[in-house]
Amino acid sequence: MTQTIGFIGSGMIGGALARLAVAAGLNVVMSNSRGPETLADLVAELGEHARAATPEEAAKAGDVVVATVPLGVYAKLPADALAGRTVIDTMNYYPGRDGRIAELDGGDITSSELLQRHLTGSRVVKTLHNMDWIRLYSRARPAGAPDRSALPVAGDDPAAKAEMVRLLDVLGYDAVDIGTLADSWRCEPGTPVYVQPYQGPRPAQITQQDWHQPEWQRWFREAPGEPVPADRVKQLIAQAVRGHVGGHSG
16 A cells, blocks of 8 residues: 655646555655755645655655656666665657657557557556546545546556555546556556546637647646546547547647
8 A cells, every 4th residue: 555655856747646646645755856955835835744865865765656747857867776676657749849869750559558568577557647637636526426536547567557556546536447558558648538528628718729828827837627426438449540649738
C-alpha cells in the first residue's frame, strides 16, 4: 500500500497531485531541478506530510514516484535511484516545448515506451496526464460519488497497474485499464480523451488558438469542468485514431 509518493518535478501537475495526496493522508517528498530550498513555500503549504529533497532522494523515498518533468528532459531522470520503483509517467510530448523527438514523430514508439527504455529497472505506468492541473485537483471525488471521473491507465506490468488503480482511488478517481505502454498513444495529446472532456464545453467565442488571451485564461481558471465516468472514457479511448504525434503546450 502506497504511503509515500516521491515527486520528480513540482510544477502545476506535481503540485496538484501532491495536494490530493496530502489531503488523502499520504506523505509526499517533493523535488525539482532547482534544489530543495526553492520548494520551501510549497512544502509549507502542504504541511507536515511533505518535505523537500533532491530528485535522487525523492526517487528513493517514494513507494511510488511521479515523473512530472517536461518530456524533453526525460533522460535526466535518475534511472539508478528509480530502479525497483513504480514510476507514474505524467509527461506529454509537446514538440514546441520539448523539441522534435524523431522516434516519437515516426509513430513507432510512444513517449511512455521511450521513458521505460530509459528506466530499465523501473515499472512505468502512464496515467494522471490527461487532465489539466486545475480540474485534476478540483474534480477529485470520494469513491462512489455520482460525479466521480475516471482516468486511463496503461502499463506493461500488471501488478504496477493494479497498484496505480488503488492509488487513483485514494486520490479521488476511478481507473480504466487501456492496455500496455504501446497502447498509451490512445490517451496522448490530441486524442478524444485528452483534457477537453474534463473541462467541459468551451464557449463558442473562445478557440484553442486564443489560449494566450485574457478571455481564454479566465475561462480556463474558472470552468468547473465535467465528470467523465469510466464508460465515457472507454468510448473516447475507442474513438482514438493514431495520426499526428505531439500536442500544443497551450
